[in-house]
Amino acid sequence: MADKALRAARSRVILHRMGEINILRDLAIVMMAAGVAALLFERLKLPKVLGYVLAGILIGPHALSWVQNSGTTQTLADVGILFLMFSLGLEFNLRKLRHAGPTAVLIAVLDVVIMLWIGYELGRALGLGAVPSLFFGAIICDSSTTILSKTLKDMDKMHEDFSHVIFGATIVEDIIAIALIAMLTGVASTGELQAAGVLLQMGQLVIFLVVMVVLGLLIVPRLLVYVYNFGSEELSVITVIALGFGVSLLAVTLDFSLALGAFLVGAITAESRLIGRLELLVMPFRHMFGAAFFIAVGMLVQPSLMIQHPLAILGVSALVIVAKTVNCSVGAFLTGNDLRTSFKTGIGMAQVCEFAFIIATLGLSLNAVSDDMYQIAVGVAVVTMIANPFLLRSSDRMADVLARLVPAGMKNNMTLYVRGVRRMASQYRDNAIRKTVRRSVWVIVINMAFVAAIFIIAAFVAYHPPRFMPEQIAHFAGRRTVFWVAAILCSLPLFVASARKIHALGMIFSEMVISSRSAAAGHVRTLIASLMLFAGVVGMALVTFLLSSTLLPSWNVVMAVLALVALATWLGWRSLIKLYSRAQTTVQEVLAQELPPPKPQAVPVMISALLDRDLDTVNIRHGSPSAGRTIMELQLRTQTGATVVSIERGREVILHPDADVRLEPGDKVLLLGSRDQTDAARKLLAGE
Secondary structure: OHHHHHHHHHHHHHHHHHHHHHHHHHHHHHHHHHHHHHHHHHHOOOOHHHHHHHHHHHHOOOOOOOOOOHHHHHHHHHHHHHHHHHHHHHHHOHHHHHHHHHHHHHHHHHHHHHHHHHHHHHHHHOOOOHHHHHHHHHHOOOOOHHHHHHHHHHOOOOOOHHHHHHHHHHHHHHHHHHHHHHHHHHHHHHOOOOHHHHHHHHHHHHHHHHHHHHHHHHHHHHHHHHHHOOOOHHHHHHHHHHHHHHHHHHHHHOOOOHHHHHHHHHHHHHHHOOHHHHHHHHHHHHHHHHHHHHHHHHHOOOHHHHOOOHHHHHHHHHHHHHHHHHHHHHHHHHOOOOHHHHHHHHHHOOOOOHHHHHHHHHHHHOOOOOHHHHHHHHHHHHHHHHHHHHHHHOHHHHHHHHHHHOOHHHHHHHHHHHHHHHHHHHHHHOOHHHHHHHHHHHHHHHHHHHHHHHHHHHHHHHHOOOOOOOHHHHOOOOHHHHHHHHHHHHHHHHHHHHHHHHHHHHHHHHHHHOOOOOHHHHHHHHHHHHHHHHHHHHHHHHHHHHHOOOOOOOHHHHHHHHHHHHHHHHHOHHHHHHHHHHHHHHHHHHHHOOOOOOOOOOOOOOOHHHOOOEEEEEEOOOOOOOOOOEHHHHOHHHHHOOEEEEEEEOOEEEEOOOOOOEOOOOOEEEEEEOHHHHHHHHHHHHOO
């Protein structure tokens, strides 16, 4: 009996050991394939993403079958998505969205909406259901920032006007794609596409995003600076990765996607002012697991199915290229770009890549995308990736042909339109009133999103008491009333701040409507402002009662509580305003001011981080256009990707200079980046 048990235990150990060896073998094959693909496609001057996908197809279970374990593939895909989206968030930076401007927003929204509609209608025409058709539209709607960045750098077109338009638009498209991923995850879990369900998903998504962004800006940047000041790179890496995994787990727990949580953490981490160093620390993980993700995408491809749909792949690829070219060209022109810039913008954005793979893989894992549809999606992404560099290289010639084909009269009218739009945009940017109104409206929206989050959390805890809650409260018959009152009290600072903003908007509106300075006109202005305040307060009350419908006690209790709350608000009005102002000031400081610099180190970066980076020195000469300008004004990192490691000024050495440091003639600037990045930075600083 004992011998039998011993043999069984040995068998389990052997099986476990074999499982470990199989996993190690699969990972070794994946990384070796990634290394070969990266080297080969770097030599061919083609996107390495394409090489990874093709390598995955080759070693996958449907070709050479070197990797057959589906569990390994899924794990690689999940971890790869996490690091890929986290690094995209690091590169995104919340300020980029703010600086993208209305041009980028209009181009991106127009392109995404039309491509979603085209993809959905095409899917329905092919006999797909509503949810798979929506996934198909999402797959073809987002243009790749990574592919465009590499292609434009290789072609030395990073500083042309259309490049700036493209990068702004692709940033906005990436944000929309993130929102689509979260919405599609919820839609796929129900299997239905209904207006009520979609609106509910979008509402929950907005609340989650607002709460996570604001709380993240309050906590994460200061936490990272605190951790970094210990001087341990290991501690910094572990903290950043822990945040990424933790928020991603929270997003998955709340039925959002892993990609959304990882992207949010990356975007918030980018606000810590340690972004350059954190990118260097995390970038090796992004390279490794990003390559593993794209290889996992390729391993899911079935060549036998793909070759059955050549016409579908080529037809959808042509549709994507033509439709995105037209959409983005029209959007760029409508926002005041000339015909040539608009057309080149459209050509540049006529491709799909990362998010097409991510959404297709997500749909496959949720059973919302069939195997055939997945093969077509991957094929379309591969074809558009290959075609995009050739289209961009020919964009100047095609723009010249288009300019000759446009009649002279139409060309003159288009020129007049572009001048008019640019003049209006200049006036709009100079209008302080509109900026104030826009800022006030955003504050009200964010405040109400937080109010919604407070009431949702209160309702959840009231109906699902946690284990650590005292038994007296968990089993108290009136606990819903207690949580409703608690939610009201927690929301009071937000209500007070929103009411003040609404009153300010009413005063602005009344001044714009009634320009007379007479006493009677003053009374009318006061009446208008008061009516707007009343309407706003009533609106907030209605929203609050809708949010608290599951917690509301009897009307007698409600009226008594509201009376007490009104009294408390009147007595503590100034205290509530101060409390809200402190929180608002903290967020603004994170967004607008530099955090305290970390302790300087003798060695600025890790040796391992320098393996694929170059250090270069640039002397700032007298008469150089960069002399007398700050690093922020030059937008050196945004324009070139290079980082300023130090500035040698006489006998003084400024390590890790802040963005507001002004370059002076005679400075010796030490740059860190890839060879292309340091070359571009040298040209920018020297004015070449």
